[in-house]
Amino acid sequence: MTDRFDPAVADRRWQQRWEEAQSFRADSNSPKPKSYVLEMFPYPSGRIHMGHVRNYTMGDVLARFRRMQGFEVLHPMGWDAFGMPAENAAMEKKVHPGAWTRENIATMRRQLQRIGFALDWSRELATCEPDYYGHEQALFLDLMEAGLVTRKESEVNWDPVDMTVLANEQVIDGRGWRSGAVVERKKLSQWFLKITDFAEELLDGLGSLDNWPDKVRLMQENWIGKSQGLQFCFRLATSMPGGTCDIEVFTTRPDTIFGASFVAISPGHPIAEELAAGRPEVAEFIARARAGGTSAAEIETAEKLGFDTGLEVVHPFDDNWRLPVWIANFVLMDYGTGALYGVPGHDIRDYEFARKYRLPVLRVVADTTAGASAPVTEADTAPGVAVNSRFLDGMPTSDATAEVIRRAETAGWGTGKTQYRLRDWGVSRQRYWGTPIPVIHCDSCGPVGVPRDQLPVVLPDDVSFDIPGNPLDRHPTWSKVDCPSCGGPARRETDTLDTFVDSSWYFIRFASQPGNQPFDRAEAEKWLPVGQYIGGVEHAILHLLYARFWTRALERMGKLSVKEPFEGLFTQGMVTHETYESADGRWLNPDEIEIREGGVLVERATGANVRRGRVEKMSKSKKNTVDPEPILDRYGADAVRWFMLSDSPPERDLEWSEGGIEGAARFVQRVWRLAQSPTGNEGEDKALARKVHRTVAAVGEAIEGLQFNKSVAALYELTSAIERAQPSASRDEAIRTLLLLVAPGAPHLAEEAWASRSEDGMIADAGWPSFDPAMLIDDEVTIAVQVNGKLRDTLVAPRGTSREDAEALALALPKIQAQLGGNDPRKVIVVPDRLVNIVA
RNA sequence: GCGGACGUGGCGGAAUGGUAGACGCUGGAGACUUAAAAUCUUCUGCCCAUUGGGCGUGCGGGUUCAAGUCCCGCCGUCCGCACCA
Numbered sequence: 001m002t003d004r005f006d007p008a009v010a011d012r013r014w015q016q017r018w019e020e021a022q023s024f025r026a027d028s029n030s031p032k033p034k035s036y037v038l039e040m041f042p043y044p045s046g047r048i049h050m051g052h053v054r055n056y057t058m059g060d061v062l063a064r065f066r067r068m069q070g071f072e073v074l075h076p077m078g079w080d081a082f083g084m085p086a087e088n089a090a091m092e093k094k095v096h097p098g099a100w101t102r103e104n105i106a107t108m109r110r111q112l113q114r115i116g117f118a119l120d121w122s123r124e125l126a127t128c129e130p131d132y133y134g135h136e137q138a139l140f141l142d143l144m145e146a147g148l149v150t151r152k153e154s155e156v157n158w159d160p161v162d163m164t165v166l167a168n169e170q171v172i173d174g175r176g177w178r179s180g181a182v183v184e185r186k187k188l189s190q191w192f193l194k195i196t197d198f199a200e201e202l203l204d205g206l207g208s209l210d211n212w213p214d215k216v217r218l219m220q221e222n223w224i225g226k227s228q229g230l231q232f233c234f235r236l237a238t239s240m241p242g243g244t245c246d247i248e249v250f251t252t253r254p255d256t257i258f259g260a261s262f263v264a265i266s267p268g269h270p271i272a273e274e275l276a277a278g279r280p281e282v283a284e285f286i287a288r289a290r291a292g293g294t295s296a297a298e299i300e301t302a303e304k305l306g307f308d309t310g311l312e313v314v315h316p317f318d319d320n321w322r323l324p325v326w327i328a329n330f331v332l333m334d335y336g337t338g339a340l341y342g343v344p345g346h347d348i349r350d351y352e353f354a355r356k357y358r359l360p361v362l363r364v365v366a367d368t369t370a371g372a373s374a375p376v377t378e379a380d381t382a383p384g385v386a387v388n389s390r391f392l393d394g395m396p397t398s399d400a401t402a403e404v405i406r407r408a409e410t411a412g413w414g415t416g417k418t419q420y421r422l423r424d425w426g427v428s429r430q431r432y433w434g435t436p437i438p439v440i441h442c443d444s445c446g447p448v449g450v451p452r453d454q455l456p457v458v459l460p461d462d463v464s465f466d467i468p469g470n471p472l473d474r475h476p477t478w479s480k481v482d483c484p485s486c487g488g489p490a491r492r493e494t495d496t497l498d499t500f501v502d503s504s505w506y507f508i509r510f511a512s513q514p515g516n517q518p519f520d521r522a523e524a525e526k527w528l529p530v531g532q533y534i535g536g537v538e539h540a541i542l543h544l545l546y547a548r549f550w551t552r553a554l555e556r557m558g559k560l561s562v563k564e565p566f567e568g569l570f571t572q573g574m575v576t577h578e579t580y581e582s583a584d585g586r587w588l589n590p591d592e593i594e595i596r597e598g599g600v601l602v603e604r605a606t607g608a609n610v611r612r613g614r615v616e617k618m619s620k621s622k623k624n625t626v627d628p629e630p631i632l633d634r635y636g637a638d639a640v641r642w643f644m645l646s647d648s649p650p651e652r653d654l655e656w657s658e659g660g661i662e663g664a665a666r667f668v669q670r671v672w673r674l675a676q677s678p679t680g681n682e683g684e685d686k687a688l689a690r691k692v693h694r695t696v697a698a699v700g701e702a703i704e705g706l707q708f709n710k711s712v713a714a715l716y717e718l719t720s721a722i723e724r725a726q727p728s729a730s731r732d733e734a735i736r737t738l739l740l741l742v743a744p745g746a747p748h749l750a751e752e753a754w755a756s757r758s759e760d761g762m763i764a765d766a767g768w769p770s771f772d773p774a775m776l777i778d779d780e781v782t783i784a785v786q787v788n789g790k791l792r793d794t795l796v797a798p799r800g801t802s803r804e805d806a807e808a809l810a811l812a813l814p815k816i817q818a819q820l821g822g823n824d825p826r827k828v829i830v831v832p833d834r835l836v837n838i839v840a
Numbered sequence: 841g842c843g844g845a846c847g848u849g850g851c852g853g854a855a856u857g858g859u860a861g862a863c864g865c866u867g868g869a870g871a872c873u874u875a876a877a878a879u880c881u882u883c884u885g886c887c888c889a890u891u892g893g894g895c896g897u898g899c900g901g902g903u904u905c906a907a908g909u910c911c912c913g914c915c916g917u918c919c920g921c922a923c924c925a
Binding site: 004214215217219222225227229239242249250251252264304328329330331332334335336337338339341342343346347351354419421475537540541646647648649652654655657659660662663664666667669673703709710712713714715716717720723738782783784785786788789790794826828829831834835837838839 | 852858865878905906
């Protein structure tokens with residue numbers, strides 16, 4: 001063995017050994033307890049980036065740790081392989097999306113394998129292959145049969161650049177999440193999954209997810225957006241009394257019903273559209289109302305626009321009370337009923353609208369009944385007691401709310417209702433590179449599911465991308481099929497599924513992948529739910545909500561007895577790097593920078609000064625990426641892995657730095673040198689043995705809590721302690737334990753060192769060391785001595801020293817004597833084995 | 841606007857209400873070397889100083905023998921949502 005650890009040789013050697021031994025193959029029939037560790041599978045964009053490396057290293061440490069603890073571990077990897085970039089590549093580079101994707105997968109698989117992840121490659125899957133998406137089509141048919149798929153003509157978010165529909169979740173500040181283009185509204189017939197059927201369950205289930213970040217649970221809760229209130233109908237003044245429902249509204253504040261001064265409907269409301277048909281000025285107003293953008297800034301400053309239709313409705317509690325009907329730009333068509341009644345006194349938005357259009361502002365809630373006549377100078381949204389509200393007067397807000405609902409229900413003009421912000425999930429995409437929706441449209445039979453014996457519906461290969469839009473639409477033959485129901489001529493659905501459908505069940509397919517069905521229930525249930533799921537917080541809503549929905553849908557259909565797919569969730573921080581900007585405003589890659597004497601940055605090519613920019617997430621646009629591959633060449637897998645675990649807490653951002661990777665590489669060599677020290681020593685080193693036990697406890701606890709930075713710090717401490725210790729049997733044992741503790745993070749080093757010390761077998765198969773709780777405590781303790789809470793001295797005493805003795809020892813200290821200046825202490829607090837505080 | 845998180849040395853960060861700054865990075869000094877790299881030793885919160893002392897966890901209050909940690913009020917940074925009736 002050499003005096004330096006050589007990753008160029010060792011990495012490959014051990015990766016091969018693990019492969020030969022099938023060390024990380026997950027056996028579904030193993031009698032051992034199961035542990036399912038999963039990282040969010042990557043989109044095969046081309047090459048692995050540092051974010052992937054960090055994500056997968058964390059999961060790998062946990063997977064290896066669990067394995068050493070005696071679990072049968074499932075730690076799989078696959079590819080979220082459908083999506084727009086492949087089609088963009090097809091258009092730009094004239095390559096087929098499939099060829100482009102599969103080539104990327106090959107590259108990225110090879111890159112991942114270089115890092116030595118303990119993955120079960122036998123379960124690898126790619127969502128773009130028929131043996132995956134065919135099963136997805138079967139599941140879609142199951143959902144159709146269960147009534148969880150609907151087809152609706154609806155106004156959709158249309159991305160004019162990608163030429164496709166976007167889900168609400170994919171519209172960010174009014175722009176497409178991928179293209180960045182301003183999203184347009186368009187009416188189309190679309191397939192929807194009825195996620196709203198599960199709104200209550202999905203909300204409820206969050207309560208059971210104790211091992212999820214609060215932040216993510218809260219985001220999902222807000223996204224589902226439950227609110228309770230009253231839904232009821234207004235009758236137009238021109239309609240006949242009795243049961244006519246002209247304008248339906250929803251309110252969470254029925255208690256303010258006597259404060260209503262107008263009714264507002266959305267520009268997209270049927271009544272508005274009807275009026276527009278006959279009156280140009282209405283049509284003109286609607287066009288103007290819709291023109292406003294939906295970006296954050298635009299909404300902030302957006303003027304409230306209203307148009308008085310001249311129509312009037314009748315107040316439900318008073319036949320003689322008329323309210324004007326306005327069309328208003330702030331009323332959303334797709335929330336509630338697309339109409340509301342305005343209570344300017346107690347709603348900020350209504351107040352603004354009423355002041356602008358000089359509508360009455362009434363007070364119907366006050367702190368006490370005495371405040372009934374207090375003028376309203378701004379919308380008062382706080383609860384209180386009802387005033388100026390007839391039979392409600394004097395009731396607290398909550399009672400008044402209940403009373404109005406009760407009366408509405410008794411009289412039959414309204415009902416208490418729970419409203420959700422969550423909408424059904426539109427899954428149709430006008431794209432080629434996605435899972436074909438297994439439906440055939442027949443003029444006489446309507447949409448019919450593709451018979452299961454005709455699955456998978458495979459994407460045709462002969463497509464062209466020279467013009468925008470969906471190539472499936474213009475394929476000469478693919479869509480022409482016979483109706484499975486009547487045999488007549490019919491047309492295959494040419495929309496494909498949103499790629500989030502692909503990622504909504506891949507974790508189930510990883511657990512069980514039979515050829516003839518999506519998964520084997522019994523086998524899947526052995527592994528599920530995923531014990532620990534790790535990924536970026538950017539999926540806090542979209543992917544995680546869809547996957548939860550999909551799992552619950554399977555559960556409701558009786559196909560799986562798992563309600564929540566991910567028991568534990570961890571959202572890791574990003575990998576960041578400084579940015580560099582040249583004098584003329586170009587972003588420069590770290591490779592193009594040279595550090596001169598005195599820390600001055602210059603551009604390598606020109607020698608010109610470079611401005612140091614903010615530390616930001618690695619991105620191509622800021623050119624601050626560091627490609628993992630050259631780093632692996634230079635430092636080896638373990639140094640890179642170790643750096644990913646060091647310093648920053650995993651949930652926070654990690655700044656890539658040269659110093660950091662150097663430090664990690666240095667540690668790898670330090671451990672190697674220790675492992676090369678002679679064995680067979682005799683004698684006990686109790687202090688070192690204690691340190692070992694404490695470190696075993698600390699590292700285990702840290703990994704368990706995914707606090708890798710702390711486990712790294714504890715291992716640095718142990719390493720230093722061993723380096724300082726004299727040779728002894730305890731020291732030999734300490735080195736052996738150190739290797740075991742380092743193994744999940746730096747597996748190649750650990751294996752190589754393990755072998756060099758002639759240990760049996762591979763360290764990958766070794767057991768995690770245990771510790772003796774009795775060894776965690778020292779015989780001697782350092783006791784802090786404070787005067788008035790300020791530290792003045794310390795003393796060393798045997799552990800278990802009595803309160804009296806500790807107090808006496810403390811008072812005898814010269815520094816304490818000096819502090820007291822001859823006076824008696826007023827009070828002495830003793831915390832045994834920790835501290836003495838003298839109150840002077 | 842609503843909701844949430846965070847604020848500790850030059851930097852990343854540690855700290856069951858009980859010795860603030862573990863561990864790492866950076867930097868200084870020294871050893872080894874013809875030299876360099878590597879490695880090792882040692883120092884490194886700030887201020888005054890000879891022993892020693894004072895000040896320190898965004899700011900202002902409070903609770904406590906004791907507060908980075910708990911409570912109240914500010915300030916700042918970051919994240920999520922977006923006219924949600």
